[in-house]
Amino acid sequence: MYGIPDFSKTRLLVAGDVMLDRYWSGPTQRISPEAPVPVVRVGRDESRPGGAANVALNLAALGARASLLGVVGRDSPAASLAALLRLHAIEPDWVESPRLPTITKLRVLSRNQQVIRLDFEESYASQGAFDRAKLIERFTIGMADAQVAVLSDYAKGTLIDVAALIAQCQALKKPVVIDPKGNDFTRYRGATVLTPNLGELEAIVGACPDDATLIGKGARLINDLHLEALLVTRSEKGMTLLRPGKPPLHLPTEAREVFDVTGAGDTVVAALAAGLAAGQDLGDAVRLANVAAGIVVAKLGTATASRAELELALHRPAAGEESLLTEEQLLAKLATARSRGNTIVMTNGVFDLLHVGHVRYLEAARQRGDLLIVAVNEDDSVRRLKGPTRPVNSCADRMRVLGALKCVDYVVPFAEDTPERLIGRVLPDLLVKGGDYKPEQIAGYAAVKANGGDVVVLDFHEGYSTTSMLGRGAANP
Structure with a gap:
């Protein structure tokens, strides 16, 4: 069985079309008198x-070090995008x-x-839209590390000169993984792996109504473009990896519930x-990417699959660990x-050093219903909230301790700050x-109340806190 490698020592350069995704959300209770719209x-x-x-955000969620080059x-919006990326230790390199x-x-x-979705954009492929030579130069510098x-x-x-970027990778003998678009894949000739979805592939090679046709046409495309592999994502049918001289690898979808496919391709290419x-075999890297894709399509909007979620999705729970779940499993x-x-x-928190105040609080929460869910901040989230020295215990360890409590039914991680x-x-x-x-x-107050639920503040148990415990430990080494 493949596992999750240590991504902390990996360094990847992401280049391509960057964008800012904004979400306005709220309740809908009536139809406009001006037009038949909510x-x-x-x-x-x-x-x-x-x-x-x-893509860079997905790499950071896995623990990899990612550099980002874009226009x-x-x-x-450019300043907002840079600020969001820096929250995840991603330093953007912009060509303006x-x-x-x-x-x-x-x-x-x-x-x-x-x-509704509203797009604010113009094509950077137009003459003089940006300094193309500068982007190639920045890419060359970034690939050195x-x-x-x-x-x-x-x-x-942004990738109007993609052939030059591929040539740089070939000269350095470093893999280049491409999530392609458009009706001309010849511009990607010499790539290590292309990761089109089935619709994108069929726009190039024609209809692929069955596996045999997909394999045959995919093999010809690999040969024509001098690729090392072709990974085709196939929605509810999972994904297929094609490599010269090797049998096809068909992987069924890992998603039990498809909630939103926005950004799923980003997750696949990042995990792969x-x-x-990290030195994985291509087949194992694709298997991991398939699991990651199953996680993100169960989330709303552009999302990531974290290492903690991958560990839970791949882990067969031992006795006493059945309460540790991914969001989809929950x-x-x-x-x-x-x-x-x-x-x-439901409640949430960091729960870094579990103390009696936590236990009393969780017991009180459990008494108010039939099931108690505890949502736990993942490690990167804790660092952003409490500083670089926290957490003391990893997300997996914190979840395991919480799951062992009799009053807790399910424990689930979350990557955001809230x-x-x-x-x-x-x-x-x-x-x-x-x-x-x-x-x-x-x-979460607004969502719970709008759904008919209630939100309650429980009594705080004085004299107990992780911060004070750590302070006492520092004072008494």
């Missing part, structure tokens, strides 16, 4: 890195366009469904490239629980938090 009362404005920037405008804007996509959501290059092509013009950089469990009429309680997105998917009957908050200040 009225969304926007209560939340969220921004996330998209396109090639989301942006001289505008506030003197006259075109940063590509921005605005999605309006209600009840976790897209109502990188083990693998990832080219993320969204057909926005990270696996190659939602499947809750569907059964709800059919039985169970009341679901669990608001996760809570919006779980929609517990009761959301609880300890401390001196007001209920409306708690992340």
Whole structure:
């Protein structure tokens, strides 16, 4: 059985079309009197890195070191995008366009469904849109330290000179993994791996109604373009890896529930490239990418698959570990629980050094329902919130300790700084938090109340905190 390699020593360069994904979300309760369209009362404005920037974010979520090269405008979306990336230790290398804007996509959501998408963009392939020689120069410099290059092509013009970038990788004898776009794949000649989806491939080679046709046409494309491999993502049919002289590798989809496919291709190319950089065999890297894709399609919007989620998805739980779940696994469990009429309680936290105050709080929360879910901040999230010396214990260890408590039914990780997105998917009957908050200040309040649930603040147990415990330890070594 393949495992998850140590990505911390890998270095990858991502180049391609970067964009800012914005999400406006809120409830819809009426139809506009001006036109037959829903009225969304926007209560939340969220921004996330998209396109090639989301590939870099996926690499960072796995623990890999990623550099990002792209074209942006001289505008506030470029500054917002850079700030978001730096939160994840990704330093962007921008080539600025003197006259075109940063590509921005605005999605309006209600009840976790897209109502409309608005795109703000112009093609960087137009004459004089950016300094093309500078981008090639920056790519050459970046590849000196990188083990693998990832080219993320969204057909926005950043990779207009993709052949020159591939040639740089060939000269350095370093793999280049490409997520392609368009109706001319000859521009990718000499790549290590192409990762088109089935529709993109059929636009090039014609219809592939069955496996035999896909294999035959895929093999001819590999030969024509001098590729080392072709990885075709096939939606509900999973993915197929084709390599000269080797049998096809067909992998069924790992997703139990497909919620949103936005950015799934970014996750596939990131996990595949990270696996190659860590020394994995191509087949094992593809298997890992398939698992990662199954995780992200169960999330809303552009998303990532973290190392903790991969570990849970690949791990066969030993006795006492059945409560440790991925987000997708948790939602499947809750569907059964709800059919039985169970009341679901949810809370969240870091839980770095578990103490009696935590236990009393969790016991009180469990008494308010039939099932208690504890959402736990992943390690990168803790570092952003509490500083570089935290957490003391890894996410896997913190989850294992929580899962051993009799009062806790399920434990699930989340990568963001707050669990608001996760809570919006779980929609517990009761959301609880300890401390001196007001209920409306708690992340997830609006989603839970809109769904008919309740939000409660439990008593804070004085004298207990991880910070104070660590302080006492420092004072008494």
